[in-house]
Amino acid sequence: MxxxxxxxxxxxxxxxxxxxxxxxxxxxxxxxxxxxxxxxxxxxxxxxxxxxxxxxxxxxxxxxxxxxxxxxxxxxxxxxxxxxxDKGHHHHLVCKECGAIINLTESVMAPVKDTLLREYKFIADLEHLAIFGRCINCSK
Amino acid sequence: MxxxxxxxxxxxxxxxxxxxxxxxxxxxxxxxxxxxxxxxxxxxxxxxxxxxxxxxxxxxxxxxxxxxxxxxxxxxxxxxxxxxxDKGHHHHLVCKECGAIINLTESVMAPVKDTLLREYKFIADLEHLAIFGRCINCSK
DNA sequence: TGAATTATTGAAATAAATTTCAATTGAGAC
DNA sequence: GTCTCAATTGAAATTTATTTCAATAATTCA
Missing domain, CATH: 1.10.10.10 (Winged helix-like DNA-binding domain superfamily/Winged helix DNA-binding domain)
Incomplete structure (x- = not known):
């Protein structure tokens, strides 16, 4: 406990x-x-x-x-x-069509985080994001 | 109208x-x-x-x-x-500390959008995002 | 035109999250 | 140990958003 x-x-x-x-x-x-x-x-x-x-x-x-x-x-x-x-950071891709959830490694957002820090001096909180859109099956 | x-x-x-x-x-x-x-x-x-x-x-x-x-x-x-x-896409950086809102050009997310499309075949909906974090004044 | 069908609306109920405020609990001071 | 005060809690109210469903409006087809 x-x-x-x-x-x-x-x-x-x-x-x-x-x-x-x-x-x-x-x-x-x-x-x-x-x-x-x-x-x-x-x-x-x-x-x-x-x-x-x-x-x-x-x-x-x-x-x-x-x-x-x-x-x-x-x-x-x-x-x-x-x-x-402390159980690890990751992101999710959420399909707006079928609801599928795809897990994503944290590193995908690293370039954005760097850019924001460099160009805007902004410490972005990108630890556990849900990104919406369309998965491969639904975008055909 | x-x-x-x-x-x-x-x-x-x-x-x-x-x-x-x-x-x-x-x-x-x-x-x-x-x-x-x-x-x-x-x-x-x-x-x-x-x-x-x-x-x-x-x-x-x-x-x-x-x-x-x-x-x-x-x-x-x-x-x-x-x-x-149709009035243009853009993103916002929202400071969790002071509430400041910084406008951001759409292109910041372009690399992520490309990566997701290439590696996950996922069409991400990244048109008008709010990214939370700490602005320069609050991160000192 | 008029009947049938479908889209849209309004009112009220519902749900998730948050806030308020008085009551209670617990930690440190004495 | 007990007193004091701030932190925390519970109950209920509030807020934003959503859903339900019957009523209404508009469109289509005969």
Whole structure:
């Protein structure tokens, strides 16, 4: 739960309280291999520990996002999904036609990141992007 | 209102009805030099022509978006903004710290678009992007 | 023209995310 | 240990966006 190097220990290092609610939420995010939505996290947490409010889930996610401990991605489903930042960065190609999701290595955005830094002195946050468009099958 | 080459004439060319509601909505989008939100469009339209429903505004925007006549951008304000596609494509750098918005030429994303097409056969929709990060003043 | 069909609209319900504010909890000071 | 104060939480309200579905409007075809 409060494993060294995990999100939990980083939170307390930074001076935030590690409340039971937060521990449950962190555990739900970390134990998931996939990208989870706020609702899914809430459902998991409530199952074990009923006194957690959905707004606490959102607030915790907001905090983790601000601290860079989780990344947020809008996959175009009308809800946002979260992923622990330390489990590796990657992007997704989302086909607007058939909904297919293609994973993408982080390096694809590296040239853009460099250009923005060089020409605009802007540190772009391109850690976990969803790029919309049409996949090969749908563009024929 | 139904000026040649405008969004309105394109809609009717494509076989969609040019209802009074749609004409008002189109006019509000086209007359705006800036990026407008659905609520702003609705406010403008209702002022002149009260029998328009907010859901018609959303539906019309959805239609225009699907037809590629307007582009949609989430500038991180918790609401989405729209812009006529024929008024030129561009991107925005949005500073997460101070909220500054820096305009960006479309060409910055061209290398990525090419790579995705070449390596993934994916036609990426990179017409009006908001890229989040930290501007020069806030990253010191 | 008039009937049939289809597109479009309005009103209200719904959903995800966020905000507000009072109540509670926990951490450090004394 | 207990007091104080800031951080955190829960409940409910709010906001933006979307969906549903019956009613209405417009177009097509006979």
């Amino acid at each position: 409060n494993n060294p190097g995990g999100i939990g220990s980083k939170l307390s290092e930074l001076g935030y309280r590690l409340t039971p609610q937060r521990m449950m939420i962190l555990s739900a995010i970390e134990s998931s291999d996939d990208h989870v939505s706020a609702e899914e996290i809430y459902a998991q947490v409530v199952a074990k520990y009923s006194n957690v409010n959905i707004s606490t889930v959102y607030r915790t996610l907001e905090l983790l996002k601000r601290l860079g401990l989780v990344t947020e991605t809008d996959m175009g489903e009308g809800r946002v999904r979260y992923h622990p930042a | 139904n000026n040649p080459g405008g969004i309105g004439s394109k809609l009717s060319e494509l076989g969609y009805r040019l209802t009074p509601q749609r004409m008002m909505i189109l006019s509000a989008i086209e007359s705006s030099d800036d990026h407008v939100s659905a609520e702003e469009i609705y406010a403008q339209v209702v002022a002149k022509y009260s029998n328009v429903n907010i859901s018609t505004v959303y539906r019309t925007l959805e239609l225009l978006k699907r037809l590629g006549l307007v582009t949609e951008t989430d500038m991180g304000e918790g609401r989405v903004r729209y812009h006529p596609a």
